[in-house]
Amino acid sequence: MAFRVSAITLDLDDTLWPFAPIGARVEQVLDDWLRRHCPRTAERYPIPAMRRLREQVFAERPDLAHDFSQLRRLSLVRAMETAGDDPVHATTAFDVFYAERNRVEFYADSEPALARLAARVPVAALSNGNADLAVIGIDHHFAFQLGAREHGAAKPDAGLFHAACGRLGLEPMQVLHVGDDIELDVRGAQRAGLRSCWINREGARWPHPERPDLEFTTLAALADWLDAAHAMETNAA
Incomplete structure (x- = not known):
């Protein structure tokens, strides 16, 4: 797609x-x-x-x-x-x-893929957890970090997604939410009007009639897709 x-x-x-x-x-x-x-x-x-x-x-x-x-x-x-x-x-x-x-061990593809994504579009961290991106050392890839604690409600609450879109200055359909959790990330993003991408590293089956806009087994595959989409836009222009 x-x-x-x-x-x-x-x-x-x-x-x-x-x-x-x-x-x-x-x-x-x-x-x-x-x-x-x-x-x-x-x-x-x-x-x-x-x-x-x-x-x-x-x-x-x-x-x-x-x-x-x-x-x-x-x-x-x-x-x-x-x-x-x-x-x-x-x-x-x-x-x-x-x-x-905050001592994390990244999936092998994650850090390079994150750098590629952030070079294309603004990336905002949207999490129910309490990881500190500055302590971890990857905050430079993000426009901002918005957590459930700061917002006052957790995913899949639509308000958290909308607050992130507001800070980005974009309408929900202009924003792609990327995550692993079917209900919190994908279904939450769908209900909030965002595009959705399921990172399905375990090869699980999708259980709902309405599928995510995108599904990949790695973040690197999403970065490949975004590079290809950008190339198509450039060629079309």
């Missing part, structure tokens, strides 16, 4: 890098830190128990469903208070968690 793309909004976790290894590492790094600095918390809340406590806090605070960072802080405070450690340590514990959360 050929159509004009004036800008891209791009998901981060599981689109530029796999999140599962990060999730496993942050739990272990945080547990190691707690064993050294808050041993009563570590004893009462080993990794499985800490995970259950975090899920409990998340369930209790649906008003913060868009703010993973604050929910993580509240979980740490709760754990320390109930274990008998000073909750003042929660700030440092969160900093330890957050540093590890």
Whole structure:
């Protein structure tokens, strides 16, 4: 399918890098830190128990469903208070968690493809997560980063997509949203009136009647498509 793309909004976790290894590492790094600095918390809340406590806090605070960072802080405070450690340590514990959360391992194609996309059109990061592009070292590829926490609502809420389009100064149909999640990214973008691209690295089957505008197994393939589309526009001109 050929159509004009004036800008891209791009998901981060599981689109530029796999999140599962990060999730496993942050739990272990945080547990190691707690064993050294808050041993009563570590004893009462080993990794499985800490995970259950975090899920409990998340369930209790649906008003913060868009703010993973604050929910993580509240979980740490709760754990320390109930274990008998000073909750003042929660700030440092969160900093330890957050540093590890931003240590990502990109999919092999992602960084070169991102550079190619950003050379063609403005790219904005649009994520429900709490990754920091400056810490990761790729913020120079992005026009801006808009997260669910800053906006106050998470994908698939149409308002988040529309806010990004507003900052780009474009109508939704001029913007291509790219992501891995069928409901949050693709269906969310479709409902908000954006063009949609599904990065389907696992070869999953599309479950809905209305398909995305584009589907690729890698971000590099999207960059190839955008290069070809640009060449067609140039030749037509």
